[in-house]
Amino acid sequence: MIMKKGMVTLTALILLSGLLALILLFDEQIFAFFRAQMSQRKYYVEQGLALQKISQQQQKHICQNLPLNGAEKVKQVFFESNGAEDKVAYSVWCKRAELFKKSPTKGMNENMLRDFISSEKQADFQPHFVKVDTTLTAQKTLQVYWITQNQLEVKGNVSGILLAEGDLTLTGKGRISGAVITGGSLKLEEGVTVAYGKAVVTKLVQEYSQWRLVDKSWSDLSAQDQSE
Numbered sequence: 001m002i003m004k005k006g007m008v009t010l011t012a013l014i015l016l017s018g019l020l021a022l023i024l025l026f027d028e029q030i031f032a033f034f035r036a037q038m039s040q041r042k043y044y045v046e047q048g049l050a051l052q053k054i055s056q057q058q059q060k061h062i063c064q065n066l067p068l069n070g071a072e073k074v075k076q077v078f079f080e081s082n083g084a085e086d087k088v089a090y091s092v093w094c095k096r097a098e099l100f101k102k103s104p105t106k107g108m109n110e111n112m113l114r115d116f117i118s119s120e121k122q123a124d125f126q127p128h129f130v131k132v133d134t135t136l137t138a139q140k141t142l143q144v145y146w147i148t149q150n151q152l153e154v155k156g157n158v159s160g161i162l163l164a165e166g167d168l169t170l171t172g173k174g175r176i177s178g179a180v181i182t183g184g185s186l187k188l189e190e191g192v193t194v195a196y197g198k199a200v201v202t203k204l205v206q207e208y209s210q211w212r213l214v215d216k217s218w219s220d221l222s223a224q225d226q227s228e
Contacts, residue, residue, distance in 0.1 A: 063094035063211035107196035
């Protein structure tokens with residue numbers, strides 16, 4: 001009888017110890033899982049802070065360094081941490097600010113200055129204009145010329161876009177390849193010709209634009225991926 005009780009007790013102890021071992025094993029797996037999660041989260045936060053620091057340092061130049069030779073109006077710029085696994089990625093959006101509302105499609109554009117250029121954008125790009133007083137001499141470099149007087153003498157061949165605030169009379173002898181846009185009337189005296197230059201206009205319309213950072217456009221791509 002005593003032997004049977006001992007066997008029962010021993011069996012119960014063996015079962016209890018096995019159950020405890022299973023519980024401990026299960027707890028260890030849970031602890032290991034949470035340790036891995038915490039480690040991954042720590043890595044993610046560290047990488048995220050590093051990328052945010054890089055973005056803040058480059059904030060003024062992120063968009064300005066984008067190429068202008070394209071037709072895109074908006075562009076997404078990506079930041080990604082180094083490492084083959086568990087990469088942390090962010091992005092910002094850049095928007096293109098353009099001097100020209102649209103591209104001229106003919107050489108002479110009389111009384112159409114505000115059709116092509118807004119006063120707000122004009123102020124932004126004014127420092128980049130080439131200002132001409134009384135005479136426009138031959139130039140091979142493509143330029144946007146800003147004219148405030150009513151009469152301008154042309155000497156030789158010029159490639160570019162002429163912008164006049166008001167009325168404009170072109171005198172002298174020469175050829176303008178590109179476009180002339182005025183806020184008032186436009187007159188050409190004998191000896192001056194204006195020819196539409198599509199390649200000239202296209203290049204200048206693209207160059208007279210700027211990429212700017214869109215406010216509050218910072219996006220956490222890693223968080224988006226984890227939520228999907």
